[in-house]
Amino acid sequence: MFEVDALSFSYGRESQRILDEISFSVRKNECVAVLGNNGAGKSTLLKCIDRIYPADEGMVRVDGQNLYDMSKRAMAQHIAYVPQTAATSGSMTVFDTVLLGRRPYITWDATTQDKEIAIDVIEKMGMSSFLLRNVSELSGGETQKVMLARALAQEPKILLLDEPTSNLDPCNQHEVLHLVRRIAKEHDTCVIIIIHDLNLAIRYCDKFLFLKDSGVYAFGGVETMTPEAIEQVYGICADIIEHKGMPVVVPYIG
Structure with missing residues (x-):
């Protein structure tokens, strides 16, 4: 079990909080999509989890252990982070x-x-x-x-991916996410993915964490992926239809 408990972060004491008491949990084998507009704090959340940014408040636990109390070596055996542009x-x-x-x-x-x-x-x-x-x-x-x-x-027990499909063609996008999902199931890995394509998210992820106004707008299974949530978080209208037994998000300008 992976838990984020009331995680908060700002770039300075006088700055507005980028993340404000973010809480959610992920079970083994689950893939969670982190969703939200640009600037919603998605990448910052992953960096706080990975201790790249020091959280102002809150805690991150892996199987009951506080990740922030671990040595760098022990932490690297628990968590792996792939940024948008890796050196x-x-x-x-x-x-x-x-x-x-x-x-x-x-x-x-x-x-x-x-x-x-x-x-x-x-x-x-x-x-x-x-x-x-x-x-x-x-x-x-x-x-x-x-x-x-x-x-x-x-x-790792926890795999953090920041837009892992951004430079991939459609075929490779599906191949990579299919592989990530398979490895999560086979190795009891919790996967947290920042992703902009809602249809890739709804196809390959088990849960969805919507971020808005520095906090959690919604978190849960496919029932949280609603036209109302998409409109509130992204400011765009959308229908969710079924095609060949799979939900498909169809955005449009209202």
């Missing part, structure tokens, strides 16, 4: 970059098991053909998949 070393190969995900577990040198885990993730991501290519030779979308693979190799 990479162009001189490193895809394999070496993904193997870095095993660093929280390596005491002296990478073991055979560490290398096998890295290769297995690379294969699942469909990147075996450029295993030994330098990251600098890859496209933006391919680099994004490498960064996700590095996080998956970390085998």
Whole structure:
């Protein structure tokens, strides 16, 4: 179980709060979409969870343990974060970059098991053909998949993804989110995804966290994805229809 309890954050004492008492919980195997307009605090929330930004108040727990009390090494064994634009070393190969995900577990040198885990993730991501290519030779979308693979190799209990499909074509968007969802189910991972495409969210996520005015507007299952919520949070009208047994969000200007 992963819990965020009354998390608050501002950039200074006199600043307006970017996040104001954010609370929600995620069970193992669940994928949660973080939704909201630009500037709603979605990326800030993930950075506070990952201790990149120090929260003003609140607590983050993993299986009852306070994440903020953990050492950096212990925390890295629990949580992995993939930002919108991840820093990479162009001189490193895809394999070496993904193997870095095993660093929280390596005491002296990478073991055979560490290398096998890295290769297995690379294969699942469909990147075996450029295993030994330098990251600098890859496209933006391919680099994004490498960064996700590095996080998956970390085998975290909590996986934080900030717009993981932003540089991917439609086919790769579905492939990556399908893989993330499958890995969450297979490895008891809690996944928290910032995503702008409501149809990708409703197809691949179990729960939805709507942020508005620094707080939680709504949190829950598919029942929270309503035309009313979309209009209140995004300021746009939408219908939700069913196509081949799946809900589809159809936005329009009212």
